[in-house]
Amino acid sequence: MKYIDEFQDPELARRLLDEIRATVTRPWALMEVCGGQTHTIIRHGIDQLLPPEVELIHGPGCPVCVTPLEVIDKALEIASRPGVIFCSFGDMLRVPGTGRDLFQVRGQGGDVRVVYSPLDALRIAEQNPDREVVFFGIGFETTAPPNAMTVYQARKLGIRNFSLLVSHVRVPPAIEAIMNSPDCRVQGFLAAGHVCSVMGTEEYPELAERHRVPIVVTGFEPLDILEGVRRTVLQLERGEHTVENAYPRAVLPEGNPAARAMLDDVFEVTDRAWRGIGVIPDSGWRLSERYREYDAEQRFSVEGIDTREPAECRSGEVLQGLLKPHECEAFGTTCTPRSPLGATMVSSEGACAAYYLYRRLDLGTPSPKSPSVKSTALEGSSVV
Amino acid sequence: MCLAVPGKVLDVEDRDGTRMATVDFGGVVKEVCLEYLPDLKPGEYAIVHVGFALQRLDEESARRTLELFETLGMLQEEFGDPWEAAEATGNERPAQDGLAGEVTR
Numbered sequence A: 001m002k003y004i005d006e007f008q009d010p011e012l013a014r015r016l017l018d019e020i021r022a023t024v025t026r027p028w029a030l031m032e033v034c035g036g037q038t039h040t041i042i043r044h045g046i047d048q049l050l051p052p053e054v055e056l057i058h059g060p061g062c063p064v065c066v067t068p069l070e071v072i073d074k075a076l077e078i079a080s081r082p083g084v085i086f087c088s089f090g091d092m093l094r095v096p097g098t099g100r101d102l103f104q105v106r107g108q109g110g111d112v113r114v115v116y117s118p119l120d121a122l123r124i125a126e127q128n129p130d131r132e133v134v135f136f137g138i139g140f141e142t143t144a145p146p147n148a149m150t151v152y153q154a155r156k157l158g159i160r161n162f163s164l165l166v167s168h169v170r171v172p173p174a175i176e177a178i179m180n181s182p183d184c185r186v187q188g189f190l191a192a193g194h195v196c197s198v199m200g201t202e203e204y205p206e207l208a209e210r211h212r213v214p215i216v217v218t219g220f221e222p223l224d225i226l227e228g229v230r231r232t233v234l235q236l237e238r239g240e241h242t243v244e245n246a247y248p249r250a251v252l253p254e255g256n257p258a259a260r261a262m263l264d265d266v267f268e269v270t271d272r273a274w275r276g277i278g279v280i281p282d283s284g285w286r287l288s289e290r291y292r293e294y295d296a297e298q299r300f301s302v303e304g305i306d307t308r309e310p311a312e313c314r315s316g317e318v319l320q321g322l323l324k325p326h327e328c329e330a331f332g333t334t335c336t337p338r339s340p341l342g343a344t345m346v347s348s349e350g351a352c353a354a355y356y357l358y359r360r361l362d363l364g365t366p367s368p369k370s371p372s373v374k375s376t377a378l379e380g381s382s383v384v
Numbered sequence B: 001m002c003l004a005v006p007g008k009v010l011d012v013e014d015r016d017g018t019r020m021a022t023v024d025f026g027g028v029v030k031e032v033c034l035e036y037l038p039d040l041k042p043g044e045y046a047i048v049h050v051g052f053a054l055q056r057l058d059e060e061s062a063r064r065t066l067e068l069f070e071t072l073g074m075l076q077e078e079f080g081d082p083w084e085a086a087e088a089t090g091n092e093r094p095a096q097d098g099l100a101g102e103v104t105r
């Protein structure tokens, strides 16, 4: 119970844990889809508070991590061009492309700017009519509507020196791909609450039915996670597989209809490559025909980039829940947040970074490297 | 970036045909686009992601989440200076960006 005092309502957390313990009769593997949830889980040691029968597998839901290397390299290339102002969310700065990152491009004279909102990038375009302003449009269903609105606004205001480098991804096809994998061990999903606050829950019943897997829409606070786990385990023990909403304060069945309508207008569904995983059919968005002129890939020809993934990085397996971060040979030795090999270490929402930052060092993979892993990792830990 | 933070609407106005609000995130005040929740009113709470209000929230849940985020330092992560954060991971200090766009009270 080392971590439980940090809970907002430790008493309620204890009750939820007791209920989970009283319910569980055999091992279950649940996947939390969202990287934000992974961080809550690791930060609060929720996986260690849960009874040993309940295993949490970390899902691919970190937009920064799953953005393919090829797209990062295109971003680096565009950002290096003279006359370009390249705008991005801050957490993309450190994501390694082939050989460098956006932070270094800026050091080499590229005009890379960090914005809080895509609308800030549009404002920069308005203020710099003689420059080309490119916004790096990554993210799941939560981030896609703001980016869609920005393109819509650009067209409405007649701003022509603005474009979007699009790499948006969608959660349901990723769940489908995970369930279809022959190695899949996942028996229940904690669905990402904020994705559902936009998309609602309508996409899930069919998925739950076809794969006979419970899907519980879950929020991001520690108590939300415990409640999501409790409901999923209850369903599994009863042999049920329905969609439940454990985050009703932010998720309506229909989501946000205005945002969904904008997504349908500005984007169209396309196949997308996920970093470390490969192409997942229908798992992404690109600009629809009507908005294609705002596509940065069309505006700047960025073909034929030679991309190289570091061979020792196993983030693909981490992202699919097949490997825990500390089981990677490079974890904490050649790969740390200071010099990350893969996106799951660099992103603040990545599973490797979560393990590194929040003590997952004593979990100890019994490998000859253990002692050095331990001491390196402890320095970076904020919780130990 | 994934973080969606609850905030309280301070005031609402139409700016160049776009519905905008100033929103208070436990002390950090930012401009937020209300196009996806056009009938949000001053005094109400919403979940805000990258400058867009995405869903209404009741005051109690909003307050609890904000308090939690603050205790955990997550607000700093979301609204802090990303160049500084990048610098902390190893490179020399970059020049300041002129893009703060935020008021801290």
Ligand code: SF4
Residues within 6 Å of the ligand: A312, A313, A314, A315, A316, A318, A325, A328, A329, A330, A331, A332, A335, A336, A340, A341, A342, A343, A344, A345, A346, A352
């Ligand atoms: S620890 Fe580093 S090298 Fe290993 S999977 Fe994670 S990001 Fe890749």
